[in-house]
Amino acid sequence: MKNVANFFTGFLVGGVLAAGAAILMAPKSGEDLRVQIQEGIQRVKDEVNQASQQKRAEMEQQLASLREPRKPDAAI
Secondary structure: OHHHHHHHHHHHHHHHHHHHHHHHOOOOOHHHHHHHHHHHHHHHHHHHHHHHHHHHHHHHHHHHHHHOOOOOOOOO
16 A cells, blocks of 8 residues: 555656646746637637537528428329
8 A cells, every 4th residue: 555655646746847847848938828828729719619600500401491391292
């Protein structure tokens, strides 16, 4: 049990050290990174919104065609 606790302690300490090193070596400042993340999130939101509007229009068109009265088959 002690080995498992030591493993998780080492895992957590290693994770914290790696996160600190990543922050120190990041090529952009925190503000630049936050702006870039916000722009990315906004772009994804816009794309999802556009895709959902297109899908809704397609589904409404399909629903309208299903609601139309069926024409009797023409006899040959």
